[in-house]
Amino acid sequence: xxxxxxxxxxxxxxxxxxxxxxxxxxxxxxxxxxxxxxxxxxxxxxxxxxxxxxxxxxxxxxxxxxxxxxxxxxxxxxxxxxxxxxxxxxxxxxxxxxxxxxxxxxxxxxxxxxxxxxxxxxxxxxxxxxxxxxxxxxxxxxxxxxxxxxxxxxxxxxxxxxxxxxxxxxxxxxxxxxxxxxxxxxxxxxxxxxxxxxxxxxxxxxxxxxxxxxxxxxxxxxxxxxxxxxxxxxxxxxxxxxxxxxxxxxxxxxxxxxxxxxxxxxxxxxxxxxxxxxxxxxxxxxxxxxxxxxxxxxxxxxxxxxxxxxxxxxxxxxxxxxxxxxxxxxxxxxxxxxxxxxxxxxxxxxxxx
Amino acid sequence: xxxxxxxxxxxxxxxxxxxxxxxxxxxxxxxxxxxxxxxxxxxxxxxxxxxxxxxxxxxxxxxxxxxxxxxxxxxxxxxxxxxxxxxxxxxxxxxxxxxxxxxxxxxxxxxxxxxxxxxxxxxxxxxxxxxxxxxxxxxxxxxxxxxxxxxxxxxxxxxxxxxxxxxxxxxxxxxxxxxxxxxxxxxxxxxxxxxxxxxxxxxxxxxxxxxxxxxxxxxxxxxxxxxxxxxxxxxxxxxxxxxxxxx
Amino acid sequence: xxxxxxxxxxxxxxxxxxxxxxxxxxxxxxxxxxxxxxxxxxxxxxxxxxxxxxxxxxxxxxxxxxxxxxxxxxxxx
Numbered sequence: 001x002x003x004x005x006x007x008x009x010x011x012x013x014x015x016x017x018x019x020x021x022x023x024x025x026x027x028x029x030x031x032x033x034x035x036x037x038x039x040x041x042x043x044x045x046x047x048x049x050x051x052x053x054x055x056x057x058x059x060x061x062x063x064x065x066x067x068x069x070x071x072x073x074x075x076x077x078x079x080x081x082x083x084x085x086x087x088x089x090x091x092x093x094x095x096x097x098x099x100x101x102x103x104x105x106x107x108x109x110x111x112x113x114x115x116x117x118x119x120x121x122x123x124x125x126x127x128x129x130x131x132x133x134x135x136x137x138x139x140x141x142x143x144x145x146x147x148x149x150x151x152x153x154x155x156x157x158x159x160x161x162x163x164x165x166x167x168x169x170x171x172x173x174x175x176x177x178x179x180x181x182x183x184x185x186x187x188x189x190x191x192x193x194x195x196x197x198x199x200x201x202x203x204x205x206x207x208x209x210x211x212x213x214x215x216x217x218x219x220x221x222x223x224x225x226x227x228x229x230x231x232x233x234x235x236x237x238x239x240x241x242x243x244x245x246x247x248x249x250x251x252x253x254x255x256x257x258x259x260x261x262x263x264x265x266x267x268x269x270x271x272x273x274x275x276x277x278x279x280x281x282x283x284x285x286x287x288x289x290x291x292x293x294x295x296x297x298x299x300x301x302x303x304x305x306x307x308x309x310x311x312x313x314x315x316x317x318x319x320x321x322x323x324x325x326x327x328x329x330x331x332x333x334x335x336x337x338x339x340x341x342x343x344x345x346x347x348x349x350x351x352x353x
Numbered sequence: 354x355x356x357x358x359x360x361x362x363x364x365x366x367x368x369x370x371x372x373x374x375x376x377x378x379x380x381x382x383x384x385x386x387x388x389x390x391x392x393x394x395x396x397x398x399x400x401x402x403x404x405x406x407x408x409x410x411x412x413x414x415x416x417x418x419x420x421x422x423x424x425x426x427x428x429x430x431x432x433x434x435x436x437x438x439x440x441x442x443x444x445x446x447x448x449x450x451x452x453x454x455x456x457x458x459x460x461x462x463x464x465x466x467x468x469x470x471x472x473x474x475x476x477x478x479x480x481x482x483x484x485x486x487x488x489x490x491x492x493x494x495x496x497x498x499x500x501x502x503x504x505x506x507x508x509x510x511x512x513x514x515x516x517x518x519x520x521x522x523x524x525x526x527x528x529x530x531x532x533x534x535x536x537x538x539x540x541x542x543x544x545x546x547x548x549x550x551x552x553x554x555x556x557x558x559x560x561x562x563x564x565x566x567x568x569x570x571x572x573x574x575x576x577x578x579x580x581x582x583x584x585x586x587x588x589x590x591x592x593x594x595x596x597x598x599x600x
Numbered sequence: 601x602x603x604x605x606x607x608x609x610x611x612x613x614x615x616x617x618x619x620x621x622x623x624x625x626x627x628x629x630x631x632x633x634x635x636x637x638x639x640x641x642x643x644x645x646x647x648x649x650x651x652x653x654x655x656x657x658x659x660x661x662x663x664x665x666x667x668x669x670x671x672x673x674x675x676x677x
Contacts, residue, residue: 024433024436024437026433050436050437052432052433052436052466054429054462055459055461056458058426058429058458059426059429059458059459062422062423062426062429062430062433063429063430063432063433064433065420065423065426065429065430065433066402066422066430066431066432066433066434066437067433067434067436069420069434070434070437072437074433074437088423092423096421198400198418198419198420198438198441199400199418199438199441201396201397201398201417201418202397202398207416207417207418207419208418208419209412209418209419209420210419210420210421211412211420212421213409354669354670354671354672355669355671355672356605356667356668356669357667357668357670358665358666358667358668359604359651359653359666359667359668360653360656360657360664360665362662362665366662370611370612370637371660371661373660374614375614375615375616375639376614376616376617376618376660377660378660379660380659380660380661380662381657381658381659381660384660384662535622536622536654536657536658539657540657569616576616576617576618577616577617577618577620577621580618580621
């Protein structure tokens, strides 16, 4: 039996990155993810890595830009307001085609908001945050174990596509303690950094240029379509989702992250009452798995989206089902959490029970 | 008659006409950096971090690994690159808006952490690329497009002396201010740049060279007059010298 | 005094005049020619260059090369 460790979510995220070969972390303290930089500050010097606390998230993301340009595995973590500060840098990283992993342990917003969990950064993560035509590959774990697995996958995907990848977690996941296992993974066929990164001028015979500036409009347009082709590849290959008890469901709950866990408990209890309810859980938020929504069983008559936001993922649900199904929304924000009982009440109301 | 060439373009400088205005001393600063890179034999192990500003295209003129950084963030980019590749010689090259305005936090903290990078700071007391707005180093009374009546200290404070300010920090190893207004100053500027790069190579720490430079176009002066203006007005405000040297 | 000669890459010159001002022997001037960018390049218009390199040191555009001229006979006095 593989060794399991009882760890705080934030620490497990950090340890997962180290297991994936990441030895370089640049970040800034912000609640509720401080355990990540703290863990990194202790572990990375022990393994010959580099931990640097930046003077701000703005500096941190630009350090990531610098570090990622060397071709090594690098990451940063932050929470909602800090991710806003990083937005410009993320756009630069995407434009310069650099691999890196970003973690957002979401908290309540807007502005300084609150320090308790939320899911209010869905738009920011999947629709931009930063300027320009770029997309972030976004993975949303639901348990601490899944956070570990997706973090290790994220580094491979970042290198495969030479693009930033975000782990969209929430304060629950960051703070709770669960037993986790670190499975060894080995990705094949990843591009060789010596072909494009700085520090290989002698080997390559030419210098590397890490930039996102293309003043000539024809060049910039070509560059943009090149990036779009990358995102099309991601869309083809990297959609991930989970269906739970969907086959005979009359009502579907759509939820991701920790909310999906709460919903799963509600679903189990509702099923015991005889209600035919299932769960659609996207795991990749970009590329969003629309196909399962386009191919729902005929039994499904409506979808209830449950989010810790004022309604963000619901737009993707509506995009997926089109006019065919009514989609309603139950949201709690500000750090308030939808309870199992509340979700059950909402489902019963929707079913007219 | 025997002819010996005693001055030519440095090897690490690209043979191309630059976009800089006639008389703009960015060209001189670039050439001095390229000469130092050649003389130290580090072309293949140097990384340049270009700013936002007129010198954004520095990477088109010096043939080394290079990043084009976000406005003001070059010291952060350079810090990370150097920490991950300590055997490379990493330098940033920044103007007064990039370094002393939007990038003030990054330069102060990189200096304070004693990052083993070399920062080349081009101070021409104005924003060049964007058309002549006031800079943190614009002189009192100096006119710019966003202080058309001249810089008023009651509204906009006083020009910032970066060398003096950074010298209050304990970590920096080499801090110097030089000028490229006239050849006699340019010769000393090259010595300072060489010392700065050598400081990094010797593992002694953070080095910073502020180069007082001209911006004929936005100062509204002919190139030669601009060099005189620099000598008469900027040099008293920003005294030349070495502020910190490695022990 | 050394003897020298200045070589001009006319296509690179932007006619800024810094070298003309820097030359202690006043052997440089802006010529009447026009290069493909529309600038009038500098020229060495008379003898007297002492190979001090001040012109090349001050030039922002690496326009100038400087040559030291020596008699072929050994003349190190």
